[in-house]
Amino acid sequence: MDKSKPILVTGATGYIAGWIIERLLNQGYIVHATVRDPSKKDKIQHLYDIAEKSSGQIHFFKADLLQAGAFDESMKGCEIVIHTASPFVVTNYKDAVKDIIEPAVIGTENVLNSVNRTESVKRVVLTSSIASTYGDAIEILDTKNNEFDESHWNNTSSETHQPYPFSKVAAERKAWEMAEQQNRWDLVCINPALVMGPSLTANTQSGSVEVLQQFANGMTLLGVPPMWNGIVDVRDVADAHIQAASNTNAKGRYIISGGTLSLLEMGKILRQNFGNRFPFPRNQLPKSAFKLFGPFAGFSRSFVELNMGYPIYFNAQKSQQELGIQYRDIESSVVEHFQQLLDDGVVKKYL
Template sequence: MTTSESQSPVLVTGASGYIASWVIEKLLKLGHTVHATVRNLNKTSSYQHLQKIAAASPGELKLFQANLLEASSFDEAMQGCEIVFHMASPFVVTNYKDAVKDIIEPAVFGTENVLASANKTESVKRVVLTSSIAATYGDAIDIKQTENNCFDESHWNTTSSESHQSYPYSKVAAERKAWQMAEAQNRWELVCINPALVFGKSLTPNTQSGSVEVLQQFANGMTLLGVPPMWNGVVDVQDVAEAHIRAAFNPDAHGRYIICAETMSLLEMGKILREAFGSKFPFPRNQLPKAAFKLFGPFAGFSREFVEKNMGIPIYFNAQKSKDELGMEYRPVKESLVEHFQQLLDDGVVKKYIP
């Protein structure tokens, strides 16, 4: 297995992404040559932050154009690489027209295409796949089927489908495809990183993520009357990036790793932000009862099935494997939340609320 001192280049797909940008920053500071793929090399605004980081780092950045849905698209970028970080994946949770075409197929076929390139590239020794905590469960109610009221790496999302929880389904379908392809060969190893909901500073104002959507809703008054009784595993983006690096270069890293600092309710997030930013924003002060969403949820985009299976049920995650095997020490997400919201404010992504 390669080590962090290896002179071989490493590949990062989806280089302009929220987590991927931090992974590249860490790799460049370690002195690696990074082959980075983006969807469109002509869209320089999506990756110019990486070029600035590279200019101030001992490592070297080489950019390539690649498309998840195009066979052999990653062949050129992968040449000579021992480590492949497959981080490119569609991020569409809402406002999609066709779940299969917009979310599921790009995630699964993209993983298949990247790993097909790994099968053809003799230099590849390890693939680190960015999966998701959503690959371990589909609905909050699934927690009731666990032995210790806690999800861990042994759990798989078996309750999502193309029509129910499409985005989580895309994550588990893509990860299962990756394990299927990894087990069909014996040259390269697969390690999967399964992060919780990610908060923390972005290296670019162009970032799209689930956490940005949550913070925007807190800021625009959508949650002024109250938030659903829902909980999320949460983690800082730099911890997630660090987990990727350790999974890549620790010879003993294996299997899946839940990357999660703690569980936090939407109401707790709102309270943290209100303490930091005061009354300038309509941060939620109340948690609305599940019964209210059963009645009015369909008008707000929540199906009755989703409300029944996801509201009023706290969820918890066991990240001990990441601590024991990767040496992870997690930053308090309270700090990450405040930093992230301040950055969105500075970048103009959220604006001061005017009722």
């Protein structure tokens, strides 16, 4: 990567984007960062602070994912575009298409249309998700080695069944389609598992925050469902993006996962580190209980049938071999993330 050329990072206030920008600034790069509203200084102050202590520079640009041409200005002169901006809405949405799917797909399309208009761009690194590789946990039974890898695609999610995973796979497919229609720039996709670890700001929104809040607020005291998550430290995800941008041999998709933990294992790890100050789950409830009561807790019967009781695993060898990622201990990532939520007041002491 040429340090005289700026690098564009979209969705700069995001959890993953913050660490990517931190890495770039400390390595002396010029970062063009897009946000919805640069005048909201409280949302971006942490990035200004990092820039001030670093050898790099940061410049903010206003950009709306759904607005055509919104990324043209910020992309000028850039050889690398790292597109992290996408909605993370798994629950509490009104309209799956308008709130989740359209911003992900149209946003990706708008960014890549700007790439097509910007002659200097040579590579795009897209933040996708392991949700692009499978839709429901039961699909692990159809894998050859009892693990998902980069050859797998989510073909089962839809606008009505698992709309968030559908938004991720639809956006990634759109990106590959657009990449294949030209030959000036290449595309590398980063597909992280559930991201945990410290955030650079208390304003961060991520799916892992929601999981940890439920552990802390008593919602899972009676027990958790028999469900498993691939987990990865946010700093490893940031490093993977940097390697994907700078390594000329990087190509295709990369699963980024440090291992798998069940919800019960996560609860045990937190109890070992924070004691009984919180109502961390002690039990794993049987699938049959969720079939019976799931609909009252927001789990449809089809979701319970397809996603509970199937341990899922991910093959991250390609990222280790080609991007040189050495994964951090995911148990420490869970503990550090919870400690930060405590420090930031996001989680309150319960007992």
